[in-house]
Each structure stands twice: as C-alpha cells, then as structure tokens.
Amino acid sequence: MSTIVADGATAGGPARLPPIGAAPGPGLRLRTIPEATVARLTAYLRVLDRCAMVGAELRGDGTISSDELAGLVGVNPAKLRKDLSYLGSHGTRGVGYDAAALRSTLQQALGAHETYPVAVVGVGHLGSALAAYPGFPARGFPVRALFDTDPLKIGRPVAGITVSDIREAALVCRREDVVIGVIATPEPAAQRVADVLVAAGVRSILGFAPGQLTVPADVEVRRVDLALELQLLAFHEIRRGDVAAPRQAVP
Amino acid sequence: MSTIVADGATAGGPARLPPIGAAPGPGLRLRTIPEATVARLTAYLRVLDRCAMVGAELRGDGTISSDELAGLVGVNPAKLRKDLSYLGSHGTRGVGYDAAALRSTLQQALGAHETYPVAVVGVGHLGSALAAYPGFPARGFPVRALFDTDPLKIGRPVAGITVSDIREAALVCRREDVVIGVIATPEPAAQRVADVLVAAGVRSILGFAPGQLTVPADVEVRRVDLALELQLLAFHEIRRGDVAAPRQAVP
C-alpha cells in the first residue's frame, strides 16, 4: 500500500492531480508517494546529513548531482530523480541539487524535525537491546517507556528507563506521549500486547514476533522477522547448491 | 572483481533469481521462485508445524484447504495456491492438501531439515541479544560463533558462546561451518566486518547497520534497518495528521 506526502509541484503521473486549492492544514499539500520511495528518501537524507556534518563530499557551490548522491547511497540515479520528483523538489538542470535545500525538503517531508517517543514491550534480551539502541534516538525515536509483566523487572531501570507494569501502559503511554509501540515479547504474548497497546492509544506498532497480529484498521503494523531473514539467506545457499546435501531424500 | 551493492529497501528489492542451471537435488524442481513467495512458504510451514504439534486445527483426515491454511497465516487463498504451485505441490481438487505431505514438501523446498550455523559479529547489546535469541536455533540457525574486537569481551562467554577475536574469523568460521554472518556492529565498522566475513568464506550476510555494504557478486546480503522501520511508521503518522502539525514551512 502506498501513500502520501507533502508536495509542492505537479509531477508526472497518469492523471495529474489538480493543484489543491485550499490546503486544509498549514501549508502542506498532499500526494501519494510509494512506500519504497519513502524508504529511500530516508537514505538520501541520512547521506546528506553525513555530508553536512563532514562538510565534504559535495562541491564548492553546495550542489550535488543525482549521479553523485545516487552513488553514495547505492541506487540508480534515475530512481533517485524519480523519488525526489514526488516531493516536487526542484533541482537545477545542468547543475544538480542544492544540498542544503534538498536536505531541508527531505526533513520536512519525512517529519525528521519531529520526535516520536517509543515504548518497548518485553524487556528480555531483545527488548533491552532495543532500549539501548543508539540508532533510535539518533533518528528521532527516543525510547521513553519500557513494559513487562515480570515483577522482578518492573521498577528496575534498563538503559536508564524504569520498567513499568504492562497494566499501566495506558497511563504511561499518555504521560510520555508514546506514538510507536515495539513488541519484543515471546510470540505467545504478542497479540495480547498488541491489544494493550491499541487500547492505550498507540496506532503504530513494530513487532518482532513472527505470526500475524490482528489490529483495528487504523493501526499500522510493521513486522521484523529476524529468523525469516536468515531463512531467505539460507534459501539462496540451497539454490547455489553450496550446502552439501546430507541426505538424499527423494520421493 | 565485479561487485554488487546491497540494495537498501526492506521490501522493494528486485528479487534477482538467476535461473542457475546447477541442478539441485533430484526430484525437486527449483525453478525460479519469487522471493516474496519464499517468505510466505516459511510462514505456511510454521503454521503447519504448529498444527502438527498441537495435532489440531486440521480435519480428521489430515487434510487442510487453501482457505483454511490461508486464514491461519493471514493471506489470500489464491495467493497461497499460487505459491504452492511453484513447488509443483499437488493438492487434491475438491478436498485440499494433505497436511503432512505438504509440510514435508515445504521442509524439503526450504531446506528446513538442514542446519545453518551462524556467526554474530559485534557483541554489544544487539549482538548479545541475537546470540541469545531463541528463534534462531528453533528454526535451524544456531549461533556458533561470536566475534568482537574488544579485548575485554574476547574470551568471555556470551549466551554460552566464547567470544572470539575477529582476526580469527577465518579459522573459527571454518571450524564451526559458519554459513551465515550477522553484522551487529556500529555503522563505521560494518564494511570492514563484511570484508572480513567474505574473506572467511561466508557468502550470506545479514546486516543491521544502515548504509550500504559492498561485497562480491556471489555474496548475498540482506539488511535490517530498525530505525527505518520506525521511520516508515512515523511517516504514516504524519500522513494521518496525528502528529501535531509540523511547523509551517514551504517557502
């Protein structure tokens, strides 16, 4: 399912959307952007951030071409241009993109200026690691609450955050403005936890347990299945014939 | 010489499945199977495993219909049938699939009877959690080696495995028959670690660091970008307008 975002210019597309006259909110127009594109936009922003910090990798005049940026990110230049065109972002033909302006546009479109407090449910090995994962706060996702059911864990600090009883989820999530819930519990508890998070008002969930989660339609769920990733790698091994077939099971 | 760049996106990657002629096992026809299908096949197998253990959820005669199985997994029945058709798996029209036979077919196709030893590089919070993650050995991926560069960690046991010096990667990987390498280091070290793993003979890599990894063409890389998952969830929040309106912008 694809989606939407801010835009200023009318880009290509089968049916060109009429320029929205009276924008509802403050100043942002909406168009649909493929999710795959959104994922890459964050990569572009990340690289531009790094360039901005290092102050290098772009030319003296502060511009960068689609070829250069695409090379840094590792994608096809045409894809990058099409991605950026969804934002109506204007580069300069014959020159490239103004790095600072592009960075600002991306930040705006991705909401990178905002902060999205996160709650992690399940303070086992994985949950603890996520609580301490530096990449989350670094990209605007501070972990502000930890939940568990284990009385031995509740009340104790993990990665600087006191573990709360899952039964207080509604209270704590409201207090901490939690926007995203992460489920790092064993599989059997995952659905129950999802229900609790939804009841607590969380409408975005990242789950690490395999198996489906049933949630209301207005709740967005993403799943990361770590074992599945290994399985897909293993499948390539099989296909290569690398793994010595131990037993020959032939029907 | 030819190198390939690991493509970033979580879902979007073009499943390149070259119709390599290396005839695999006899009897099993491994044509090109879409990667998305492979992912779902593992889900089907997982559900069938659970049914087999519980002994329930399937009818007295040991059959299960595409509607039933699809319902349990949470996918479209037509999709399930098409997925299974890639395996040439024969159900019985008017009846359904023999659960035991289907399970066996899936195990065979996915190599689920095999074991794929894993090495985790980077014994920080995340690496330690992965070393202890029960889902890995449960699905045939025992973690057999841990690597780090920190002298304080080397030689000490984590999750029952002694941490080795990364400089001994080649030796240890060969000794432990490591097939898959997992990179759980901070971002700056990721590329170096990938090089080391490749030199050690590992041809399947799962990376948790954002940013691209450059590896030889015969090495398969998958990436899990945890912060990106949150970013995509956040994007949906923005689209919904849930998050307090981003401050006015747009020149």
Place this chain on the structure above:
DNA sequence: GTATGTGAATGGGTTCACAGCC
C-alpha cells in the same frame, strides 16, 4: 458440489531514454 491450479488482468515499482532547461 467443492477445492485446486493457472492463464489473464491488474497494479506497483524500476528502468530507460529523451525532452526540456540551464
């Protein structure tokens, strides 16, 4: 009647190639 297997239709996303502008 019931449920599979599969061509056909649909839709999303990537790549190509070139028109348009600097």
Place this chain on the structure above:
DNA sequence: GGCTGTGAACCCATTCACATAC
C-alpha cells in the same frame, strides 16, 4: 556541454475468475 524531470516500457507480484479434477 551537462543534468533534471518524466512519459513509456518493462518486470515482478497480487488478484481474479474459471476450467479442471475429484
């Protein structure tokens, strides 16, 4: 000259609908 922006072609994946088989 160089580089962006974008229609069009292409490819992969999902969904539909129905002929086929039990």
